[in-house]
Amino acid sequence: MSSKTTNLNLTKPSEDEFYDINVQNENMDIIDREINGLKQPAYEVSTAMSDLNSGEMITVAFGKIAKAVSTLISHVANKSNPHGVTKNQIGLGNVPNVATNDQTPTYTEASKLSSLVSGEKTSVAFGKIAKAVSTLISHTTSKATSSVLGHVKLSDSTSSTSASTAGVAATPKAVKAAYDLANSNTKKIGTTDISGIGDGTVTGAIAENKDAIEDVTQSLGLLSEGIQAVSKKQNFCKGSDRLLTDVLIIDFKNPTGESNSYGVIATEDASKLLNSPVTDGAFYAYREVLTIKSALKDYKVIVRLTEAYPSPGRIWIKMYNPDTSNWSGWNVI
Known part of the structure; x- marks a missing residue:
């Protein structure tokens, strides 16, 4: 009498039975179906994470594996530090927890101006920068004097009497106006235009009118003598x-x-x-x-x-x- 196998429930003919091709075909169909199940296993995902056990059914194992894979995928995509890792655990214990685009560095302003040096501490560099900025602000807002560099205001005035402490400097326009005035006055004696006399200069006019000037000098001499004579002789x-x-x-x-x-x-x-x-x-x-x-x-x-x-x-x-x-x-x- 035939029997059944334990796992696939295949028919096992007894020794006294004749070979039956139909029994053979049924066994082959069962084996084919089971192998197909191994190629495309049907399983249900486990509801909770659990370890695999040796000897358990493939469908159960695949259910556990499917749960583990989905959990791993979700974990990898989680950016909220699911493990609660601290900055000390990854060597960042001394790094302040602030945004990189809004730092609040602490520093002491340098006592004098000096160049920045590559590799120096940020606090030292900021101290030097602070000194440079405060010096620049002071320089650009202070008035220039005869002894101190500073902010200079330009003026077109040719009549200003401002002193050096006012921090005012003449523009090229003012300088030219003064030059033109001086140049025009070199062609005058008092209010008289002498540009047409001699070479147009005071020296030239004097040379051109040498005789007249000598006559005036003589007249002044005679005038002085006349005044003295009047005083002495009481003629008037x-x-x-x-x-x-x-x-x-x-x-x-x-x-x-x-x-x-x-x-x-x-x-x-x-x-x-x-x-x-x-x-x-x-x-x-x-x-x-x-x-x-x-x-x-x-x-x-x-x-x-x-x-x-x-x-x-x-x-x-x-x-x-x-x-x-x-x-x-x-x-x-």
């Missing part, structure tokens, strides 16, 4: 050698009196004279007071200046009209 009325600071100082109550006698104008700065026809530079002249009786007690007063310098021989006339109580303008004759 009292006060004839007095030096006037006001050209029109006159005693109208007594226009023919001694107080209106000859006067002398002699100054190197005519701007300091009162009522003078010449108001700039040197001015030397005789002053005479002439009177013309217009009524019983009223006189028309004429002031006459005979100029010795800067225009020798030039005569200035100014008249006072008692009828209108006004002076005329200065006239040249």
